[in-house]
Amino acid sequence: MSSxxxxxxxxxxxxxxxxxxxxHLPHAIxxxxxxxxxxxxxxxxxxxxxxxxxxxAESWHxxxxxxxxxxxxxxxxxxxxxxxxxxxxxxIGVDQIRQVSRFLSYSRSFNAYRVVLIHPAERMNxxxxxxLLKSLEEPGDNTIIILTATHLSNIxxxxxxxxxxxxxxxxxxxxxxxxxxxxxxxxxxxxxLLEISHGSPLIALNTSAETIEKRKELATDLLxxxxxxxSLTEIAKKWEKFDLETMxxxxxxxxxxxxxxxxxxxxxxxxxxxxxxxxxxxxxxIPVNSQWDLYxxxxxxxxxxxxxxxxxxxxxxxxxxxLKESPI
Numbered sequence: 001m002s003s004x005x006x007x008x009x010x011x012x013x014x015x016x017x018x019x020x021x022x023x024h025l026p027h028a029i030x031x032x033x034x035x036x037x038x039x040x041x042x043x044x045x046x047x048x049x050x051x052x053x054x055x056x057a058e059s060w061h062x063x064x065x066x067x068x069x070x071x072x073x074x075x076x077x078x079x080x081x082x083x084x085x086x087x088x089x090x091x092i093g094v095d096q097i098r099q100v101s102r103f104l105s106y107s108r109s110f111n112a113y114r115v116v117l118i119h120p121a122e123r124m125n126x127x128x129x130x131x132l133l134k135s136l137e138e139p140g141d142n143t144i145i146i147l148t149a150t151h152l153s154n155i156x157x158x159x160x161x162x163x164x165x166x167x168x169x170x171x172x173x174x175x176x177x178x179x180x181x182x183x184x185x186x187x188x189x190x191x192x193l194l195e196i197s198h199g200s201p202l203i204a205l206n207t208s209a210e211t212i213e214k215r216k217e218l219a220t221d222l223l224x225x226x227x228x229x230x231s232l233t234e235i236a237k238k239w240e241k242f243d244l245e246t247m248x249x250x251x252x253x254x255x256x257x258x259x260x261x262x263x264x265x266x267x268x269x270x271x272x273x274x275x276x277x278x279x280x281x282x283x284x285x286i287p288v289n290s291q292w293d294l295y296x297x298x299x300x301x302x303x304x305x306x307x308x309x310x311x312x313x314x315x316x317x318x319x320x321x322x323l324k325e326s327p328i
Contacts, residue, residue: 006038006202007179008171015166016046017060025050026164027139030121030155031148033168035249036200039148042168043117046146048072050113051080068111079111083118092118094127101135104143114143121147122154129156136162151303176201196253214242215250219282222251225319226285232323236315244314248302251318255295258283262291286322297321 019025029046033039045062049055053066062069071077081103083096100116108114118124124132135145136159147163149155171179173194180190180201187193190204196215197203218239224230239247261283286294301318 006041007175009038009042009168012042012166012168013045013059016049017058019164020049020055020060021058025144027143028136028145028147028159028163029166030152030160030163031146031166031168032150032152034170034198034200035150036198036203037168037170038202039150039168040119043119043146043148047080047115047117050115050144051077051111053110053112077111078109079114081116083116085120085123090123091125092121092123092128093125094131097124097128097131097135100132100145104135104140108142112142114140116143116145117148118145119148120150121159122149122151126156129159133158133162154303170199171201173199176204180204195257196250198249198253218247218250219254222319222322223281223285226282226322232316232319233312235319236312239315240311244305244311244318245302247315248298248305248318251322252295252298252302254282255291255298258286258291259295262288294321294324 016029031039031043031046048062048069049060051068051072052062053068054063055061056063062072064073068077068079072080081100083092083100085092086096100118103116104114106114118132132145139145145163147155147159152160170176176194176199177190180187180194183201183205187205193204193207194201196212197207221230221235221238225232225235298318298321301321305314
């Protein structure tokens, strides 16, 4: 599905197209927004527009017909470089960014701009981020570096100060629900799906029944740990091959709902009886005066998640945060 169909992207695209029309494009664009807002799709749209030889009047969308568009679609555009996580790597390394410097030293081929996309930028290690600064400090003509980031606080200040910020925001809840209904009229439990998807209609659209069952399984396992029915190590070993960031996302959402329940009576918005039961049990396990601290610790854990390579220890540390906050 084209990102042009995502109505919540329009405001941000209008900012970009206005700068493009006035020839005020920066040398670096830092595209940020919450997980699931569609940064990857939006950044690809930016890249293609910049490489297009005949962008559409006023909207500045790519024409999809010129040599720039066709070579980009085929993955062979000589004026574009993409930097992403290498397979089985947790961080973008300095050698990858040094390749960017070499790429930027070449002459442009036939496109209006030379474009580099770094996604996700917060995964650059310290050496890589420092190396990128050299390219940002001495940008070449008609060169644009696009960086995407979910956690803006993980981008070093010197990179942020040298980049133009573009922010993507989630759609308002009711409009997101309406959009989901147009995409999948037979989709059930839309409100619940949106709730467990960080308010992202894109995540909700792609959340399978299997994923929902996995989420319930983790909640059950966490409760078993809190109630001392099973050891922390046993659960960590069981989940060590599962995506750690997804596990953290689920826990953060649970805490958000627990905090809502603490601040306003009966405010848990998930409709499923199972989810309400689980949240109610978790609510009882965590003292009210500890809930906010636990939430902050989980958010912090997510920011530094990819600095550790041992999955089992990571999971043990993650779940032990709940044990610290539960009554003895």
